[in-house]
Amino acid sequence: MTPTPGGTTHRRTLRWQPARVLALRDETPRARTLRLALPEPRRHLAGQHYVVRLTAPDGYTAQRSYSVASAPDDTGEIELTVEELEDGEVSGYLHGVVEPGDELEVRGPIGGYFVWPGDTPALLVGGGSGVVPLMSMLRQARSTGTADLLRVVVSARTAADLYYADELPGPQTTVVLTRTGRGRLTVDDLTPLVRGGEDVFVCGSPGFCDAATDLLVEAGVPVGSIRTERFGPSG
Structure with missing residues (x-):
C-alpha cells in the first residue's frame, strides 16, 4: 500500500x-x-x-x-x-x-507526528487522560527491555484519578498528584529528568500542554524537541 x-x-x-x-x-x-x-x-x-x-x-x-x-x-x-x-x-x-x-x-x-520509534531516548510528560499514548510507549519499552530510554512524568489530581495505577509506577516514572499531593507540576520535577538530546512528548489538556512546555523550556529543553498532543472534551 x-x-x-x-x-x-x-x-x-x-x-x-x-x-x-x-x-x-x-x-x-x-x-x-x-x-x-x-x-x-x-x-x-x-x-x-x-x-x-x-x-x-x-x-x-x-x-x-x-x-x-x-x-x-x-x-x-x-x-x-x-x-x-x-x-x-x-x-x-x-x-x-x-x-x-x-x-x-x-x-x-x-498519526505520524506524535509517535515514538522505540529505540531513542525520550521524556514523556502526561496530564490526566494524556497518559494514554504515553502508556503505549512505556509498555513498548518495558516489553523490549529498553525502559532505560524513557523518563516519564504523569500528573493526576488524586490517586483515584491516576490511570494504570497498578502498572505505571516504576524506576522510569514520577507521579505528581496535584490535589492531594504538593501541588502542580514544577520545573524541579522536570529538570533532573532532562538528559539532553532526547525527544519530549507532552500530552494532556491544552492548558496542561502549554504549562508543561513552558516548564520544559525553562528546564533547558529546546522548543524544537517538544511534541505536544492536546486532548479536548469532544464526547
Missing part, C-alpha cells in the same frame, strides 16, 4: 473495519479500557490513535479519536482507554452500553 506523508499511516488504515470487544476494564471511576480484536491486524506505532464510529438506527453517526494504550504487537488486538465525559455521545456509550462481544467500527492506526 502507498503510505501517507511521514510513512506511518497507510491508505488502508483509513478504511473502516468491525472490531470485536473482547474485554472491558475500569482504570478510574471515569476511565475505561476496551480491548478490541481487529479482523485486519495493523501494527501501530506507540502514540498513534484509532477513530471509533457509532451509527444509530436512523443513520446518524458520531465518531471520536482515541489513543492506543497497548504496546505495538502483531496479535491483532489493541486497547483504547476512554474517559467518560458529561453528555458525551461516544464516551457515554462506550462506558454505559457496550459489552464484551459487541462490535465497534474503527479505523486506524493514524
